[in-house]
Amino acid sequence: KQRVLTGITTTGTPHLGNYVGAIRPAIEASKDDSNLSFYFLADYHALIKCGDPEMVHQSTKEIAATWLACGLDPEKVVFYRQSDVPEIPELCWLLTCLTAKGLMNRAHAYKAAVDENTEAGEDPDFGVNMGLYSYPILMAADILLFNANKVPVGRDQIQHIEMARDIAGRFNHHYSNKFVLPEAVVDDNVAVLQGLDGRKMSKSYGNTIPLFLPTKKLQKHINKIKTNLLEPGEAKDPDTSTVFQVWQAFATPEQVEEMRAKFQDGIGWGDAKKELCALVDAEIAPAREKYEELMGNPAVIEQALLEGAEKARSYATDLMKELRDAVGIRKII
Numbered sequence: 001k002q003r004v005l006t007g008i009t010t011t012g013t014p015h016l017g018n019y020v021g022a023i024r025p026a027i028e029a030s031k032d033d034s035n036l037s038f039y040f041l042a043d044y045h046a047l048i049k050c051g052d053p054e055m056v057h058q059s060t061k062e063i064a065a066t067w068l069a070c071g072l073d074p075e076k077v078v079f080y081r082q083s084d085v086p087e088i089p090e091l092c093w094l095l096t097c098l099t100a101k102g103l104m105n106r107a108h109a110y111k112a113a114v115d116e117n118t119e120a121g122e123d124p125d126f127g128v129n130m131g132l133y134s135y136p137i138l139m140a141a142d143i144l145l146f147n148a149n150k151v152p153v154g155r156d157q158i159q160h161i162e163m164a165r166d167i168a169g170r171f172n173h174h175y176s177n178k179f180v181l182p183e184a185v186v187d188d189n190v191a192v193l194q195g196l197d198g199r200k201m202s203k204s205y206g207n208t209i210p211l212f213l214p215t216k217k218l219q220k221h222i223n224k225i226k227t228n229l230l231e232p233g234e235a236k237d238p239d240t241s242t243v244f245q246v247w248q249a250f251a252t253p254e255q256v257e258e259m260r261a262k263f264q265d266g267i268g269w270g271d272a273k274k275e276l277c278a279l280v281d282a283e284i285a286p287a288r289e290k291y292e293e294l295m296g297n298p299a300v301i302e303q304a305l306l307e308g309a310e311k312a313r314s315y316a317t318d319l320m321k322e323l324r325d326a327v328g329i330r331k332i333i
């Protein structure tokens, strides 16, 4: 079976971007019996960006409930919390000792922080912790510990998967061929969803539409999507519109064409946003109900995660033993 693995960092409330870009396609892929799927909550990664314990804790609960509510079957998929698998940080150290510092100097997230500091006239490394710097190594450990073949991610994560390949290649060359070289899978049909301000929808930009808002609040958020100042009746350009882009992510091909025609005919923004809310709401309403139920019953979520961790470790411990042996960490006799 092809091993498919992906994770979400637990730094906030899951949003439409996570749903369209990661959760919905991952759940589809898990139904394919030629795949064995590993989906996890990246709570160690969360600590890099977030020093707020309550936020990390709450987010872990919300993201776990979201996966389950959206139809993930924990019997079929290996579904776990990163921090429940101690082999991940253990492998992370073995990989850290073999990763060139120069490779990490080139990682986007670190470079972006350095560039921002430099522009502001600060010390380049101001506010940069070692977690951010070696973030891609922890991600490599997530992937390599399970010998994942495919890692479905958004475009922003491709560099990290390439680094994981690089690190795996180095390990295989230096010690022994223990690791499968993972491949990033970026589905061109899956959009990078735009947020309220037209930039990529992202927790760090504060421009998200949370996934499970009650209908009225969902409408309120959708109403905040930035639009240009065209009057009702004026033709609108669908291809530069966030409202249309989100519509595309939820609509059938026929509905996309219908909305394209309405844009041409100059539908008012208020009306377009009402239709958008109804469309999104119709798709997520059943999952939202399950989500509310699970959030009121956290023991069910915890149980699923504990069972998932056990399963995950059953895949991880043998490889970890081999890896320790390969690097020379063995009993004396």
Ligand code: TYM
Pocket: 005, 006, 007, 008, 009, 010, 017, 018, 020, 021, 022, 042, 045, 138, 139, 142, 143, 151, 152, 153, 154, 155, 156, 157, 191, 192, 193, 194, 200, 201, 202
């Ligand atoms: P994170 O938590 O930033 O995002 C989780 C997933 O959601 C996708 N995504 C989006 N897709 C479409 N439109 C958007 N606006 C949007 N925003 C986010 C991301 O591409 C991603 O697939 N480092 C990872 C988590 C991680 C991981 C891993 C992933 C840790 N270890 C190992 C794969 C394999 C991250 O921060 O994703």
